[in-house]
Amino acid sequence: THGLAEYIAQEEMDRKTGYWWSLDGKFIAFTEVDYSEIPLFRIMHQGKSSVGPEAQEDHAYPFAGASNVKVRLGVVSTTGGPVTWMDLLCGGPNYDDEYLARVNWMHANVLTAQVVNRSQTKLKILKFDIKTGKKDVVMVEELKPWINLHDCFTPLDKGVSRYSAGFIWASEKTGFRHLYLHDANGTCLGPITRGDWMVEQIxxxxxxxxxxxxxxxxxxxLESHLYCAKLCPDENSTLQAPVRLTHGKGKHVVVLAHHMRKFVDIYDSLDSPPRVSLCNLIDGxxxxxxxxxxxxxxxxxxxQLEPPEIVHIQANDGTRLYGALYKPDATRFGPPPYKTLISVYGGPGVQLVYDSWINTVDMRAQYLRSKGILVWKIIEEQLDVD
Known part of the structure; x- marks a missing residue:
């Protein structure tokens, strides 16, 4: 296939596309995916009265420990013409270049790719000359037990003096995801944020x-807010704390206006359904x-939806873990103890317990609560410090 994200990219790496327009709209980078070594896995449609193609699906599925698809990265002009293939083959014999995780264009039509090794402990940022396909390694990051992928890579324009053509990168090398300023060669010029908390998105x-x-x-x-920080680290002073721009507790999803003077704030909490506001980007x-x-x-x-009670417990290493308790109505079911369902998600990068309306309208938990069952929801990796 061409220009499509394969199964691993979509399901495990949250990369939903296989093509990328250059910033000036003159080129398109795209993936070529070779499935030839991937076995087909048949999914039956349960309940079908027939057999054959109408009752089944066959999908190329890369099983654990077996081969992955082979992915190439090409560039073509939007006016047509030959394809220039970059010096990269993911899923081939080199396990260091197993997965194509992200692709980004920088200014001056410089193409970059984030490539992860098979054990997902090493990430490389590669920079390509789209005329020749030649690559250079801009940066390498290695973390244990794995690297959490993100979409915080942001190229900078040439309007920032000595930081011209550099980029912003997010790393968890301190145990928490924070932003760092890098020059065009990948050298880290210093942190933009720091502390025992994490940056989610730029x-x-x-x-x-x-x-x-x-x-x-x-x-x-348990909350998410919009903050503002200085882009360029000041070598002669301590790092200033970010300024919070959103008001009200809960989860805030924001969209900034192109002129950078206003933003739309979509927010909710355990006690309040979503609401939408237009705010000033200077002071919120x-x-x-x-x-x-x-x-x-x-x-x-x-x-009769009741917000869950947010509780916390202390892990053996001192980490505070948060949980949500959906308690049955004592006037209907009497005092505890109650039958209990423990809802645990053990995968990385997903947080289920937070101050958000979505936890109040968790209909499965609310239904069980209404039947006299206590629901205890907890995730062990939620602080992103594993």
Whole structure:
């Protein structure tokens, strides 16, 4: 296939596309995926009265320990013409280049790729000359037990003096994901953020003002807020704490305006359904309300949804772990103890316990609670410090 993300990229690496437009719109980078060594796995449609193609699907599935697909990266002009293949083959005999995790364009039509080894402990950022396909290694990062992929790689324009053509990178080398400024050669010039909390996503950059906007957990791991920090580290002073721009507890998802003066804030909490506001990017002040949930939501009272109780326990190593308790109504089912269901997610990079309306409307947990069953939801990796 060409220009499509294969199974591993979509399911395990959160890469949903297989093609990327250059910043000036003149070139397209794309993947070529070779499935020839991947066996087919048949999925039957349960309940079908027929047999044959209508009752089954065959998919190329890379089994654990077996071969993966082979992925090449090519570049073609948007006006057509020959393809230039980059000096890269993922899934081949070199286990250091097993997975093509991310592809990004930088300014001046420089193409970069993030490549991960098979054990997912080593990530390389490669830079390609799209005319020849020649590659250079810009940066290598190695972490144990694995590297968490992200989308924080952000190229910088040539408008920032000595940081021209560099990039922002996010690393967990301190145990928490934080932002770092790198020059065009990959040399780290210093941290942009630090502390016992994590950066989630970069929301935008104002290079002219020297500011970077991001969402993170500075105010606690159960919430997410928009913050602003200086883009360029000051060598002669200590790193200043980021400035919080969102108001109100809970989870905030933001979209910044292109002119970098306003932002849309979509937020909710355990006690409040989502609402949408237009805010000032300078100080976070409210400009106008775009959407407010109605005071009474049809059908909600009948469901008798009660927000879970957020609790925390201490792990043996001192790490604070958070959980959500959905308690049965004592007036209906009497005092505890109750039958209990423990809901655990053991995979990396997914947090299920936080101050968000989505936990209040967890209908499976609420249904079990309504039947007298206590639901205890906890995830051990939620602080992102494993």
């Amino acid at each position: 929301a935008g950059i104002n290079e002219a003002a020297g500011l970077v906007y991001f969402t993170g957990t500075l105010d606690g791991p 002040s409210l400009i106008m309300s775009i959407y407010e949930p109605p005071s009474t939501i049809p059908g909600l009272e009948r469901l």
